[in-house]
Amino acid sequence: MKLEFIKREKLKEKPIDESNLGFGRIFTDHMLLMKRSREKGWFYAAIEPYGDLVLSPAALVLHYAQEVFEGLKAYRSPDGRFLLFRPWDNVKRMTLSAERMSMRAFDADFLLNSLYELIKIEKEWIPKAPGTSLYIRPAYIGIDPYVGIASAEDYYLYIILSPVGAYYAKGLAPVDIYIETEYARSVRGGTGNHKTGANYAISLKASELAHENGFSQVLWLDGRENRYIEEVGSMNIFFKIAGELITPSLGGTILSGITRDSIITLAKDMGVKVAERPISIDELYDAYKKGSLEEAFGSGTACVVSPVGKLVWGGREIIPGDGGMGELTKKFYDTLTGIQLGIIEDKFGWVKEIE
Ligand SMILES: Cc1ncc(COP(=O)(O)O)c(C=O)c1O
Incomplete structure (x- = not known):
């Protein structure tokens, strides 16, 4: 053709x-x-x-x-x-x-x-x-x-x-996230790991309710046990707990984000310990209670990296670090945007120049 x-x-x-x-x-x-x-x-x-x-x-x-x-x-x-x-x-x-x-x-x-x-x-x-x-x-x-x-x-x-326009017109500010416990976005064997419009249509209701209550995004738990963290609105999610970067493993219900993959690659390159594994909301809450939840951020094409200021789970608050943007979060944002804009060396061969 x-x-x-x-x-x-x-x-x-x-x-x-x-x-x-x-x-x-x-x-x-x-x-x-x-x-x-x-x-x-x-x-x-x-x-x-x-x-x-x-x-x-x-x-x-x-x-x-x-x-x-x-x-x-x-x-x-x-x-x-x-x-x-x-x-x-x-x-x-x-x-x-x-x-x-x-x-x-x-x-x-x-x-x-x-x-x-x-x-x-x-x-x-x-x-x-x-x-x-x-x-x-x-x-x-x-x-x-x-x-x-x-x-x-x-x-x-x-x-x-x-x-x-610039996603962060007013600067890179942490967002508040609502942990959804009633609706599900994705189930095992479904289409959660694919980019089909229906996944977005079924998530609108929960997103609208969250917006009405002052949250910027919804964090989805797994559709079977309502326990394991999956992803946020149109972002994958990362936590830094006791020095280790943790993101939910893909497993078929989560979109395989290109930004997610880039961050995992960058983290390994920076010598940061990274784990892709199931992480439950109880584990996250425990980490917060123990004071070891240091940072949390979403990742996606639109925002690149979006720091999380607060998560609310059935009336309980989870505040990563001091509620501001974490150091590692900022480092990923600066590095990734630097590569995308051709300012930082593209050592992974990610950038395509159009002449
Ligand atoms: C549901 C969902 N998860 C994660 C992402 C992040 O993916 P990417 O980093 O490829 O933009 C997106 C955005 O495309 C998305 O819609």
Whole structure:
């Protein structure tokens, strides 16, 4: 399949005020669109003007949620280079998510190279202000006009781009987290380790309730015993207990975060002891009571690292360290953002420059 380029006739005005970009509401001039049908297989791939998709009201995705997506960012380095962070890992994760959702395979190398082409065309949309970036959203949906329950044969695979503001517009502040004990996000054998929209739809109610009560995110416990810590909203979670960095093991119910993996790699490289293992909420509470819970932070593409100021579990408070940002948390934030922005040496080969 050949990648076409259909140029938008009149380019949009780029946002001038980069302090007000917000998240995910502004889109660039072009998008990547790939199409597959039962009869023709993958038959269309083009970078074309950003615009609405044509979709039947019977499209399978609208009824049975056969959908997967990804989220990554392009950064502009202070010396003016255009950089992506581990994009091949997002494409790989999307391949695995699609396979779990029983969707037809796509050519991962073609998708990755098409992403590079799209960024090359849209690179001037990568904002310049500190902390800003270009959010990249690949999505894959089943679109057969058929309301029977079956795997789709017709698909759209597309990538849209959105310039986004600094996650920490007001500085890297610790957040309060609500430990959810009623609702579950994921169960063993389910789809928790894949990036499919349904996982997010079922977590909205708990998130909204938490927001109403002043919390910024929900920490999920396992869906079986309501005891083991899993992950936070759209982040993986790390604790530093008595000098050791601990993060829940993956085990099929947690998203395999690319930031999580990067932090584990960095920690090992820094000589920090790291454990990926099940950790129960009782163990966390005990550590807090004993005074050995030194730091806690979430990790994800959006925030990179988000320090946790307080966790609330059935009326009990858990405050890591002194409730401020931990030293190691800050070190991970500085190192990872430094690598992403091309300021710190990329010794793990994580950065892809788009020329
Ligand atoms: C549920 C969930 N967990 C964890 C993460 C962090 O993953 P990553 O570091 O790849 O952004 C995300 C964000 O993508 C997420 O949606």
